[in-house]
Amino acid sequence: MRLNLPNILTIIRLIAAPGVAVAFLYFNRPGADWFALLLFVAAAATDWIDGRLARAWGQETKLGTMLDPIADKAMVVIALAVIIGFSGLAPWILLPATVILFREVFVSGLREFLGDVAGELKVTNLAKWKTTVQMVAIAVLFAQGVFEHYIAGIVYGMGEETMRAVLDGRIEDTQGLIPLTWGLTVSWYGGVVLLWVAAALTALTGWDYFNKARPYLRDEEEARG
Template identity: 40%
Template sequence: MPEPVPGPAFVPVREDAPQTPRLTPSPAHDFSAPMNAVLPRRRSPAWTLANCLTYGRLVAVPVVVVLLFWPEELTARWAAFGVFVVAAITDYLDGYVARAYAQSSALGRMLDPIADKLLVAACLFMLAADGTIEGLSIGAAIVILCREVLVSGLREYLAELKVGLPVSRIAKWKTTVQLLALGVLVAGPAAEELFPGSMTLGIVLLWLAAALTLYTGWDYMRAGVRHAIDDPR
């Protein structure tokens, strides 16, 4: 008969000996998940009402440009004026909707200033091309365009420093006057037939917008230079 295989020796455990904790996985420590798992990033909502208003302003840019290719057609002028007015209204509505209904998103903050600058630049180019803005008034258009480029460059630089460039109250007034001037000039000769002197009013508003542009541009430039001087890099 084979010899019985001796089992493991029984070792008595002292009551005062330290106890080894049991490795029992709990819901908070689930060992089944990979140790290098990366949590998914939260995506910015794309189809909120505020963002859709911004998309509409982007779509309005080529529509206004196409309609202004026929500067002597009064119907096309009124159509361009209507599209421009709707786009200008959305410039105020998208920000209000984003704040009122908590729809602020990174995508909206990126596209909103881009849509504004594209609309303004496209209208200025087309109005200069068809002669609505001519002579010395082209200088006002150049001032406005240069300011937009300046502010865009400052925002890009300050973003690297994690410094925001808030919109001042005067800058908001500048935007309002600028949109009023462009709206009147987009209607152009069509508005002049119904309201004589409207194009002169549009040119005056354009120069007023250029003056406010110079002031706000200098204010932003001063803030940017101050941060650049203080930057230790």
């Protein structure tokens, strides 16, 4: 195994994946949301960087080829588990997340069964878009958590009528409640829409991978027939 910069970035991304969940054990919110958001975005950036460096520098290795999809899946699965938790099992989050998690487990099982043959099933551009949309959706939903808890701090002890008056402009917004509310709305709906798009792409790429794997799943008698 050869360690080079692209491989080191991949390993850092793999190590960072559980850090997204650990953040909520050691930090209070919204500090935990900020830490998880920044860590996730930084780790996702390495996914874009390491592959390009490996190809540009001719440093593609078996170690990197093996670790890269594992790091991506670890990031997505752990981050989705955290988001499902703090969303209170909201169905608009839980359903697409379930599709994504099911596909990742299913395809990982297929790859394990196929062994060396799995390397012949090349990653498609659609699969790369799937990963990108997943990571953007998760980052936006982490941002939603940041907005949510800043708003909670501002409106704590504020009556509902007072809050409505601030949002309606009848009372001066001295604490930035209006832009924070806009940020919360945009990040929530934007994150949910992106997550559903990611789930659709995930299902499509899972079906595509299964179709490509089907010839290798036939029994010998069926293949001869």
